[in-house]
Amino acid sequence: NAGVMQNPRHLVRRRGQEARLRCSPMKGHSHVYWYRQLPEEGLKFMVYLQKENIIDESGMPKERFSAEFPKEGPSILRIQQVVRGDSAAYFCASSPPGWGKGYNEQFFGPGTRLTVL
Amino acid sequence: GDSVTQMEGPVTLSEEACLTINCTYTATGYPSLFWYVQYPGEGLQLLLKATKADDKGSNKGFEATYRKETTSFHLEKGSVQVSDSAVYFCALSGQAGTALIFGKGTTLSVSS
Numbered sequence: 001n002a003g004v005m006q007n008p009r010h011l012v013r014r015r016g017q018e019a020r021l022r023c024s025p026m027k028g029h030s031h032v033y034w035y036r037q038l039p040e041e042g043l044k045f046m047v048y049l050q051k052e053n054i055i056d057e058s059g060m061p062k063e064r065f066s067a068e069f070p071k072e073g074p075s076i077l078r079i080q081q082v083v084r085g086d087s088a089a090y091f092c093a094s095s096p097p098g099w100g101k102g103y104n105e106q107f108f109g110p111g112t113r114l115t116v117l
Numbered sequence: 118g119d120s121v122t123q124m125e126g127p128v129t130l131s132e133e134a135c136l137t138i139n140c141t142y143t144a145t146g147y148p149s150l151f152w153y154v155q156y157p158g159e160g161l162q163l164l165l166k167a168t169k170a171d172d173k174g175s176n177k178g179f180e181a182t183y184r185k186e187t188t189s190f191h192l193e194k195g196s197v198q199v200s201d202s203a204v205y206f207c208a209l210s211g212q213a214g215t216a217l218i219f220g221k222g223t224t225l226s227v228s229s
Contacts, residue, residue: 004160033216042121042206043161045216059216091160093217106217107159108153 002027004094004109005074012115019079019086021112025094032075033106034067037089050077082116089113119144123207123220130197130227138192138223140181140207148209150174150183150190151217155204164192164205197227 005024013019019108025032030051035043048071060067064082069075079086090113093106125137142148148170148177153161165174179194190207207220 006160035219042219042221043217045218048216056216061198092129093161105151105163105166110158110160117185 002006004029004107004111006090008108008112009110010113010115012117013082015083016081016117019082019114019116020076021079021090021092021114022074023077023092023094023109024074025092026096026107027103029094029096029107031097032069033095034077034095035091035093036073037111039088043091046077057107062110079114082114084116086113086114119148119209119211119218121207121218121220122194123205123223124216126222126224128225129225130225132199133196134171134227136192136194136197136207136223136225138163138207140190140192140220142188142190142209144188144206144209144211146153147185148211148213150181151208152179152181152192153206153208153219155206155222161206165173174176180210190216197225199229201225202227 032049034046037043046060047067062093064080066078089111091111094108095106120143122141130139151166152164154164155161167174167183173182181190181192199219204222204224206222
């Protein structure tokens with residue numbers, strides 16, 4: 001059973017370009033979360049999605065950032081008009097249905113390291 | 118809001134030394150508590166977890182006990198190895214929450 005897949009692993013963009021980060025959850029998992037890890041910081045929650053629904057986007061910056069998890073295909077985190085401060089590692093995690101009843105275990109992907117020049 | 122505080126690193130130890138990484142939390146209700154480990158260039162892996170007070174999580178020689186009275190979940194290992202060198206994150210999940218809330222991470226470096 002393959003784990004959580006993220007691509008690309010490394011992404012370089014110039015200021016003003018768009019960045020698209022992809023995440024394929026583990027097989028059978030229908031919940032996806034995105035986290036951002038800034039240098040020397042812990043992971044910060046950004047958004048929680050289920051198929052075709054955004055459940056909690058309280059950690060998403062109000063502008064330039066969006067996320068989706070379509071019925072088919074991977075979850076996408078899109079950053080428009082990137083700035084240097086967006087340089088970070090972006091991690092995706094997934095969990096199976098029924099999450100939240102009892103405890104939360106999330107399985108993490110290897111991350112996408114975004115560098116904005 | 119909920120938060121996690123863990124000791125600042127880096128922690129530098131010799132092989133076979135004892136390890137303790139302190140973690141305390143602030144949360145309403147009864148969160149679940151986790152330790153994740155991140156090896157260089159990789160994603161986070163769940164190391165151990167505890168879901169209620171007095172539970173002890175253990176894995177690969179690491180242990181942590183959920184102490185409600187001190188709101189702590191300290192990570193311990195009796196004898197570290199070079200291969201334990203990594204960044205360790207303490208995290209909690211609130212009772213009704215969806216996101217994991219992480220501490221800033223503690224870098225452990227073990228030398229032979």
